[in-house]
Amino acid sequence: MSTFLSAELYSGALAAVGFCFGLLIGSFLNVVILRFPQQLYRRWSVESQDILGIENKATEESAVTLAWPASRCPKCGTRVRPWHNIPVLSYLFLKGRCASCSASISAQYPLVELLTATIIALLAYFYGATATTFYSVILACCLIALAGIDLKERLLPDQITLPLLWLGLFANINGVFAPLPDAVLGAIAGYLSLWGIYWLFKLITGKEGMGYGDFKLLAALGAWLGWELLPLVIVLSSAAGAIVGVLMIIIGGKDRNLQIPFGPFLSTAGWIALIWGDNMITWYLSAFTF
Numbered sequence: 001m002s003t004f005l006s007a008e009l010y011s012g013a014l015a016a017v018g019f020c021f022g023l024l025i026g027s028f029l030n031v032v033i034l035r036f037p038q039q040l041y042r043r044w045s046v047e048s049q050d051i052l053g054i055e056n057k058a059t060e061e062s063a064v065t066l067a068w069p070a071s072r073c074p075k076c077g078t079r080v081r082p083w084h085n086i087p088v089l090s091y092l093f094l095k096g097r098c099a100s101c102s103a104s105i106s107a108q109y110p111l112v113e114l115l116t117a118t119i120i121a122l123l124a125y126f127y128g129a130t131a132t133t134f135y136s137v138i139l140a141c142c143l144i145a146l147a148g149i150d151l152k153e154r155l156l157p158d159q160i161t162l163p164l165l166w167l168g169l170f171a172n173i174n175g176v177f178a179p180l181p182d183a184v185l186g187a188i189a190g191y192l193s194l195w196g197i198y199w200l201f202k203l204i205t206g207k208e209g210m211g212y213g214d215f216k217l218l219a220a221l222g223a224w225l226g227w228e229l230l231p232l233v234i235v236l237s238s239a240a241g242a243i244v245g246v247l248m249i250i251i252g253g254k255d256r257n258l259q260i261p262f263g264p265f266l267s268t269a270g271w272i273a274l275i276w277g278d279n280m281i282t283w284y285l286s287a288f289t290f
């Protein structure tokens with residue numbers, strides 16, 4: 001009885017630490033989602049000007065980094081005070097408005113913080129201090145950043161998707177999530193399957209259904225999960241994407257050619273497959289075999 005209690009206490013304490021840690025990481029992910037695309041656009045613009053032989057107009061001082069400048073209200077430009085920058089609590093205390101001009105603050109901030117904190121707390125609770133928790137936390141953070149950037153900018157940066165692929169293969173050297181051969185095949189099959197769907201769609205309709213970032217993200221998920229779970233990821237993400245697309249056309253009155261970013265669906269489906277994939281496939285096989 002007492003060992004059971006102390007084990008429960010230990011898991012609870014780990015979860016609490018994970019939650020607080022997750023709030024801080026979520027706060028950092030908000031900065032990544034906001035600023036990393038800006039940095040990329042700036043770099044691409046400088047490189048394009050170099051190639052075209054145009055004198056660079058952007059000066060070094062205007063370069064934004066993840067750490068500089070300090071956060072400001074986008075409307076009135078007032079610097080965000082440290083006590084107005086506490087994850088979730090500040091948002092609630094300020095009732096979602098800037099302290100000086102009361103412009104509304106995007107709900108993205110507390111949502112990303114709460115989502116990250118909840119995921120890390122649950123991982124710490126169920127998997128304890130293990131390699132599974134360590135790698136899953138990194139994967140979750142990268143997927144949240146990718147989903148956020150894709151939602152806002154329709155972009156899945158190589159700087160996140162490609163290292164994520166290598167890290168998945170690295171974790172699976174010791175088979176943390178899948179045997180290494182399955183992971184290597186998963187990376188290849190992940191890329192090729194969406195690449196094939198892309199070209200098929202393009203040949204039939206003449207339109208581009210998704211971007212190369214989507215292929216790289218599914219390759220990365222294949223490296224983490226192994227090839228066996230890829231059909232589940234594709235089915236879940238396409239079904240969810242189709243449902244949301246139809247709802248947006250019916251309820252939101254959006255037009256048929258509306259482009260919906262696929263990255264958030266791939267990220268969510270990949271995460272669900274990582275945690276529940278094996279159970280879902282076992283259930284499916286037992287329900288449909290006689």
Ligand SMILES: [Zn+2]
Nearest residue numbers: 073076098101
């Ligand atoms: Zn303001």
